[in-house]
Amino acid sequence: MKALIDRKKCTVCGVCTDACPVGAIELKEDHIEISDDCTLCGICVDTCEFGALSLPEVGTGPAADLSSYRGVWVYAEWRDGAVHSVSHELLSAGRVLADKKGVELGAVLLGSGISEDTARELVSYGADNVYVVDRPELAKFTDEIYSNVLVELIKQKRPEILLAGATSIGRSFVPRVAASLQTGLTADCTELGISPEGLLLQTRPAFGGNIMATIICPNSRPQMATVRPKVMRPEKREGYEGEVERVNLPESCFRGRVEVLEVIPEKDQTGRLTEADVIVTGGRGLRKAENFAIVEELANLVNGAVGASRGAVEEGWIAPSHQVGQTGRTVAPALYVAVGVSGAIQHLVGMQGSKVIIAVNKDPHAPIFDVATYGVIADLFDFVPALIKRIRRERGEI
Ligand SMILES: Cc1cc2nc3c(=O)[nH]c(=O)nc-3n(C[C@H](O)[C@H](O)[C@H](O)COP(=O)(O)OP(=O)(O)OC[C@H]3O[C@@H](n4cnc5c(N)ncnc54)[C@H](O)[C@@H]3O)c2cc1C
Secondary structure, eight states: OOOEEOTTTOOOOOHHHHHOTTOOEEEOSSOEEEOTTOOOOOHHHHHOTTOOEEOOOTTOSTTOOGGGOOOEEEEEOEETTEEOHHHHHHHHHHHHHHHHHTOOEEEEEEESSOOHHHHHHHHTTTOSEEEEEEOGGGSSOOHHHHHHHHHHHHHHHOOSEEEEEOSHHHHHHHHHHHHHTTOOEEEEESEEEEOTTSOEEEEEEETTTTEEEEEOOOSSSSEEEEEOTTSSOOOOOTTOOOEEEEOOOOGGGGOOSOOOOOOOOOOSSHHHHHHOSEEEEEOGGGOSGGGHHHHHHHHHHTTOEEEEOHHHHHTTSSOGGGBBSTTSBOOOOSEEEEESOOOOHHHHTTTTTOSEEEEEESOTTOTHHHHOSEEEESOHHHHHHHHHHHHHHHTTOO
16 A cells, blocks of 8 residues: 555645655656555655645555445364364354354365365354365465465455464464455454444453453454464354355466475474363472473373463473463363462463363462362472372372
8 A cells, every 4th residue: 555646636846755754756757656665654645735645544445345245254274184173163153243243154165175074064063155265276375375365255255254263374374364455353362242333342362461452343344353272162053054165266366486395293292282181281389390290290190281381481491382371372171280370361361261270379369269160279299299199099000
């Protein structure tokens, strides 16, 4: 976007050329030209006494006719033949939003060799329509081609709301889609709703997690939000009926400048942490790196993953990939055991969706007890080894 020229009013006086702080206005023989360097600062508009310059209205570009946008969409993330579980969570949340607005719920599936069953499964989570773009160019994720395709689909079908997972893929290309469509995007929402006016209410922690901000996008479409995995609950709707549409798009969408040669899977705990049914997390109460051994021992015993508070990560006792919380991973396992973790709000937002929370802390006033299902007020160095011993004894291992 750049400043606009009304050629009928422009006298080619050159005042704006001199005024432009970034040299984006060039004086030609009988006209002026504004280059892409324009920052929309508006100085030229103020200096032009003939009213020949103006700024484009933000948010009323391609999406000006808001009423022509209808429906809620979920970007269903497909990786190596499988749909990411966050897509099921978002479809369930999207279904509620679509019902509130009385509109249809669509799912977008981009990939290569997508089976009918894979597409149909999205219907069982409440999608009325599944739009499949199946092309060899989509076999491996690249920002450029994936965003070209999603932008083109949105332009053609005009959904009013688009939800996507705040996964590494979602975080990578969804902002690009929003920028291309000149619309807003709220990242890492923890709650979604519909206002009385029908707008998407996008709630997320702000100011370091101290307040929850609800954000709206009234002037542009689609209204876009990302949500971290495990924040919403998936709900299957057996017998739900919907349509699968395989969509053909212009060849230009599939041209990219990047070729993915190889994908090397992560070796760290991160993937395991978000998928684990049981997580045992250690905090600063552990006092030193070596003491993480008791957390690891307990985690191994219950087939769980090892989590950490930022306090423990900052001490350098464990790798950042284990961190749970606002700036770490959001998790929602069946069982979350917090050992020596105080329960700062930034930690809680990443784990309070866990089904059962057991907190071990020697301070009875520690905030972790506010969210704990079972609170153990004890010295962790007494309690955890005793618990390990008890489990081993119950299993006949000692
Ligand atoms: C913008 C921002 C983002 C952040 N993101 C995150 C995040 O993603 N994740 C996160 O965890 N934090 C995050 N934080 C940091 C957060 O505010 C806390 O500082 C951090 O969670 C504290 O870690 P902790 O609970 O391990 O340590 P502490 O707050 O020091 O708590 C240690 C706890 O251990 C207990 N304890 C001590 N000894 C024992 C013992 N022997 N037996 C039993 N209990 C004992 C103490 O009573 C205490 O409650 C963030 C902060 C900011 C500002």
